[in-house]
Amino acid sequence: MLAKRIIPCLDVKNGRNVRGVKFSADKDAGDPIDLARRYDAEGADELVFYDITASAEKRDIVAALVRRVSEEVFIPFTVGGGVRTFEDIRTIIEEGAEKASINSAAVRNPDIINEGSRSFGSQAIVGSMDAIRRGEEDESEGVWWEVVVDGGRTPTGKDAVAWAEELVQRGAGELVLNSIDADGTKDGYDVVFTRTVADRVNVPIVASGGCGGPDHMFDVLDRGQASAALAASIFHYEQYSIPEVKTYLANRGVTVRPRLDLGL
Amino acid sequence: MIAIVDYGMGNLRSVQKGFARVGHEAEITADPDRVANARGIVLPGVGAFGDAMINLGDAGLTSPIVKAVSEGVPFLGICLGLQLLFTESEELGVHRGLDLLAGKVCLFPEGQRIPQIGWNQIHIQRETPLLAGVPDGAFFYFVHSYYVSPSRKEDGIASTDYGIDYVAIAGAENVFGVQFHPEKSQDAGLKILSNFGNLAG
Known part of the structure; x- marks a missing residue:
């Protein structure tokens, strides 16, 4: 059986962790490689590096990070955050990441999805979106979700479900759905949004935003039909470890990958 | 020396780093010699x-590969490299x-999300040195939309379930192919690279 994936997200800037991370005294709290190694050792199925570097050297900084990660960590990883051009995608893939995640740039220039998937394959191109819930459940028109860009600040008028279909049609091999309403609340993912998109497209869906614990992951993987659940804070601040999450999910009948230690 | 064939189809450095991790030197090369x-x-x-196939042919790599394999040189195809066999x-x-x-490469039937992306289990059909120390039921990282269907049942080494049971590891004598990415499958995958490195001597 294909396992549901648990994906820690690391926020990095200028090659350093952004969030404060508790570490034992001998560890460098700022080095994302240390954190990536820890997640790998705990049995994370994949990692996402979300880069918020805003300098002119961004591409070189990202390239150096990707190169180091691929030397140290033998699980798949994705790089997102300000991926704007074909050259950005090429750098990320050629330095050793599995996937480049494209968000606002795809809204502004949708052809980047076609170009990326044509050159590197659909499996390398993740269509990522931030969405906000609009309307009320009891209104005749019901709820819909609007795509927003620039980290949630700029509304686009785009319907998120239709945009998801377009991203897939253009060649995205996977979608990350980040709910701006849920993000940071720890009240759970937007399960209805996730399920609505999952029912409309045939590629794997990664749910993002709102995770406060393993019960939320269960909901979005089960009712939400997500293939993977992404979380940041609960792992960064060690509220839950990856083995704890996986044990919880396994006990509720979800197929997860146990960590296999062959001493290598 | 283990040669990782560079023919312009994707990132090869992860495979090289995987071999390095388990103590085998591998060289990325496009040189037929x-x-x-x-x-x-x-x-x-x-x-x-x-x-x-076009890239392999244009680079003059097809015949050296086929010749070396027929002379008994250990061969490992990964993902598309399995399918090309x-x-x-x-x-x-x-x-x-x-x-x-012998066999063909087919698209997954409808009913599952395509591509298959993620960790899935292998069910070992027969023993081979490539799988020494790899437990039955181990998870590996897969990314693919097509699967291989060997004509000879005995060419299937391990199977995986994704709506259908399909061949995840194929091989005969010195030729092996794996549908998953051993270089991204943590210890289970590194063990396979280590075993292949030992076969290559």
Whole structure:
């Protein structure tokens, strides 16, 4: 059986962790490689590096990070955050990441999805979106979700479900759905949004935003039909470890990958 | 020397780093002579089957690979590299493969999300040195939309369930192919790279 994936997200800037991370005294709290190694050792199925570097050297900084990660960590990883051009995608893939995640740039220039998937394959191109819930459940028109860009600040008028279909049609091999309403609340993912998109497209869906614990992951993987659940804070601040999450999910009948230690 | 064949189909450095991690030196090369003289040949790759065969042919790599394999040099195909071992593929039209193993490459039937992305289990059908120390039921990282269907049942080494039971590891004698990415499958995958490195001597 294909396992549901648990994906820690690391926020990095200028090659350093952004969030404060508790570490034992001998560890460098700022080095994302240390954190990536820890997640790998705990049995994370994949990692996402979300880069918020805003300098002119961004591409070189990202390239150096990707190169180091691929030397140290033998699980798949994705790089997102300000991926704007074909050259950005090429750098990320050629330095050793599995996937480049494209968000606002795809809204502004949708052809980047076609170009990326044509050159590197659909499996390398993740269509990522931030969405906000609009309307009320009891209104005749019901709820819909609007795509927003620039980290949630700029509304686009785009319907998120239709945009998801377009991203897939253009060649995205996977979608990350980040709910701006849920993000940071720890009240759970937007399960209805996730399920609505999952029912409309045939590629794997990664749910993002709102995770406060393993019960939320269960909901979005089960009712939400997500293939993977992404979380940041609960792992960064060690509220839950990856083995704890996986044990919880396994006990509720979800197929997860146990960590296999062959001493290598 | 283990040769990782560079024919313009995806990132090869992760495979090289995987071998390095388990103590085997591997060289990324597009040179037909280096490939012809290698003690082991690794053919990774992601992308379209037809493009891959054209690239191999244009680079003068097809015949050195086929010749070395027929002389008994250990060969490992990874992902697209497994699929290229077979007679033909139905990906975007019908394309001829290397035909080192008899069979064809087919699109997953409807009913599952495509591509399959993620960790899935292998069910070992028969023992092989490539799988020494790898437990039955181990998870590996898969990313693919097409799967191989060998003509000879005995060419299937391990199977995986994704709506259908399909062959995840194929091989005969010195030829092996794995549908998953051992270089991204943590200890289980590194063990396979280590075993292949030992086979290549």
